[in-house]
Amino acid sequence: MSRRSKMIEKIKDLMYQPEYIRNIGIVAHIDHGKTTLSDNLLAGAGMISSELAGDQRFLDFDEQEQARGITIDAANVSMVHKYKDQEYLINLIDTPGHVDFGGDVTRAMRAVDGAVVVVCAVEGIMPQTETVLRQALKENVRPVLFINKVDRLINELKLGDDELQQRFVKIIASANKLIRNMAPEEFKEEWLARVEDGSVAFGSAYHNWAINVPIMQKTGITFKDIFQYCRDDNQKELAQKVPIHNVLLGMVVEHLPSPKVAQAYRVPNIWSGEIDTVEGQGMISTDPDSPLAVMVTNVSIDKHAGEIATGRVYGGTIEKGTEIFFVGSMGKARTQQVGVYMGPERINTDNVPAGNIVAITGAKNAVAGETITTYGTKIAPFESIEHISEPVVTVA
Ligand code: GDP
Numbered sequence: 363m364s365r366r367s368k369m370i371e372k373i374k375d376l377m378y379q380p381e382y383i384r385n386i387g388i389v390a391h392i393d394h395g396k397t398t399l400s401d402n403l404l405a406g407a408g409m410i411s412s413e414l415a416g417d418q419r420f421l422d423f424d425e426q427e428q429a430r431g432i433t434i435d436a437a438n439v440s441m442v443h444k445y446k447d448q449e450y451l452i453n454l455i456d457t458p459g460h461v462d463f464g465g466d467v468t469r470a471m472r473a474v475d476g477a478v479v480v481v482c483a484v485e486g487i488m489p490q491t492e493t494v495l496r497q498a499l500k501e502n503v504r505p506v507l508f509i510n511k512v513d514r515l516i517n518e519l520k521l522g523d524d525e526l527q528q529r530f531v532k533i534i535a536s537a538n539k540l541i542r543n544m545a546p547e548e549f550k551e552e553w554l555a556r557v558e559d560g561s562v563a564f565g566s567a568y569h570n571w572a573i574n575v576p577i578m579q580k581t582g583i584t585f586k587d588i589f590q591y592c593r594d595d596n597q598k599e600l601a602q603k604v605p606i607h608n609v610l611l612g613m614v615v616e617h618l619p620s621p622k623v624a625q626a627y628r629v630p631n632i633w634s635g636e637i638d639t640v641e642g643q644g645m646i647s648t649d650p651d652s653p654l655a656v657m658v659t660n661v662s663i664d665k666h667a668g669e670i671a672t673g674r675v676y677g678g679t680i681e682k683g684t685e686i687f688f689v690g691s692m693g694k695a696r697t698q699q700v701g702v703y704m705g706p707e708r709i710n711t712d713n714v715p716a717g718n719i720v721a722i723t724g725a726k727n728a729v730a731g732e733t734i735t736t737y738g739t740k741i742a743p744f745e746s747i748e749h750i751s752e753p754v755v756t757v758a
Contacts, residue, residue, distance in 0.1 A: 372442050373704055376451035380622045380648045380717030384450060384614050385674065387457040387470055387503070389494035390480035391487075395510040399480055399567040399606070400439070400454065406570070406607025407441035407452075409705030438660075438672050438719050440703035443611040450615050453703065453719040455659065457494070469730050471501045472632050472744065473659045473674035473719065475625075476618025478610065479537065480567070482511045483529055484519065487536040495537065499544035502628045506562070506617050507537055507555040508610060513566040516592040523585060534562055546627065561617045563609055570601035572609040576616075621717035622648045625676060633676070635742030645677040650715035654678035654686075656734040657744045658725075667699070670708070671725035673734065680720055681713040685737035688728060694737050698724030 363371075376382050390396040440453045457470040457477075471477070477498045481491055498505055509530060515521045521529070538554050545553045555562045558575055565572030573583060583604060591600040629645040630637050633655075637646065644652020655677035664670050680686070682700045687693075701710040701721045714720040725734070733743040 369442065369704060370709055372449060373440070373451055373702060373709060374711060376442070376449060377702055377711075377718050378650075378715060380715075381620045382448065382450045383453065383621055383717050384476060384618050385453045385455065385474045385621060385717075385719060386476045386478060386614055386618055387455050387474045387498070388478045388480060389457050389491075389498060391482070391485070391490040391494075394480050394482040394485065394488075394491070395567040396480050399478075399508070399510065399610070400456070402567055402570055403454070403607045403610060404439055404441060404705060406605050407443055407611065409439065409441045438703050438721070439706045440719070441607075441611070441705065443607070443615065445612050445615040450611075451702075452611060452614060455719065468497055468501065469659050471497050471503055472657060474503055475621060475623075475628065476504045476506070476614065478508050478614065479505045480508050480510050481533050481537070483509050483515050483533070483564075484511055486529070486533050492540060495540050496544060499541065502546055502624075502631045504549070504553050504618055504624075505537070505541065505555065506613055507534065508567075508572070508613075509533055509562065509564045510567050512564050512588070513569055513592050513597060516589055523589070526585070530557075530562075530564065546631075548627075559617075560613060563613055565604075565606055565609065566597065567606060569597035570606050571597060571604050572606040573604050574609060574613060577604055577609050577612075625717070629676065633742065633744050641677055641739075641741045645716070648716045649677060650679045652677045652716070653739050653741055654680055654734065654736045655741055656680060656720060656722075658728050658730055658732040658734060660730055661725075661728050664723075667723045669723070669726055669728065671722045671728040671732075671734075673720055673722070675714055675716050675718050675720050677716050678736070679713045679715040680722065680734075682710070686722075686725065686734050687737045687739065689733040689735060689741060689743045691727070691729070691732065693727055695726045695728070696724055697722050 388396050438455050443450050455470050455473050479495055534555055541553050560574040560576040563572045563574040625648050626646050635642055641653040656673045656675050658671050658673040660672045662670050680700050682697050685696050699710045700714050701708040708721045735741045
């Protein structure tokens with residue numbers, strides 16, 4: 363079997379095991395390294411060739427977006443990562459970083475259960491970092507922190523060990539202040555970013571390495587070594603020892619929840635219906651046999667396949683060749699194909715169960731934010747989308 367067919371098999375197997383799925387977003391202030399990180403995660407996980415990462419921006423395919431240099435369109439890519447002998451399917455939803463697209467950010471955030479918050483070590487937490495972190499917490503999305511561009515602190519700013527630590531402490535404290543304020547009551551402590559448990563990682567997306575405390579303990583690599591690698595212009599070796607995809611995807615699997623865990627507390631927050639109904643309970647338990655409930659996060663046009671609606675399946679199973687109903691616009695359509703993602707590619711399957719990110723071909727006239735169910739079924743829509751605007755005051 364070719365490597366490609368094996369990967370398809372793996373993904374088709376994992377999509378039926380929601381405990382081994384992670385639906386995540388990467389959020390950041392502009393220029394803090396979200397694109398570089400996404401590309402290098404995909405390349406590291408073997409989902410695109412490493413030559414392409416850096417040159418080709420899979421997440422930034424829209425021409426308008428290229429021209430403006432900001433992310434507008436929410437797309438999805440997936441990767442398979444092995445952690446402690448178990449494979450996981452990690453779906454990465456692109457969350458637009460620009461505040462003008464607050465609605466899109468919220469929508470993308472509603473499709474994920476966890477977020478990697480990228481913070482540039484040089485600039486620290488910026489207003490937009492706060493905005494996206496707030497958005498995440500408001501949607502009950504659990505955050506982990508990645509402090510990026512550490513190479514610049516060492517090689518450009520020439521900071522010493524103490525100064526480096528102080529910067530990190532300040533960034534983590536600011537993030538935790540927001541988490542303490544905005545995380546769901548029952549998770550205020552659990553969700554704090556903690557250096558010691560590995561929910562904070564440090565590294566360089568550009569140079570492809572990252573480290574957190576559990577990896578330091580495992581590899582014996584210390585901050586002293588990191589200083590040395592950076593100063594010796596030998597970050598390549600560091601990237602071989604602690605590749606960014608390994609460290610960050612490990613952190614995602616370990617600290618961010620599976621749909622099975624997350625839907626139980628997220629659904630009452632993001633869905634407007636009665637929880638004590640068949641469909642409510644189905645979503646709470648990520649049940650593939652309950653009524654279908656999909657939230658559309660993005661609609662794009664494919665040259666060959668036409669309109670593609672991407673969304674999160676919260677309840678039931680979506681099948682190809684069936685009639686679907688749009689709850690908001692009360693329209694109907696027939697699914698031509700349904701599929702999941704492998705890297706940036708769509709892989710068609712017969713059906714896609716709860717917990718996954720689905721790509722639907724044939725969902726004519728679907729719009730982002732729409733709720734889809736099967737024709738003839740009545741369910742409540744996901745809540746109306748509220749925008750959060752840029753905060754005026756920043757957290758000190
Ligand atoms: P985005 O706007 O958050 O998607 O940021 P990009 O990924 O496009 O990165 C912005 C700029 O920072 C680019 O020029 C990157 O090459 C650079 N960059 C990203 N990560 C790092 C890093 O870890 N170290 C250094 N030195 N530069 C980085």
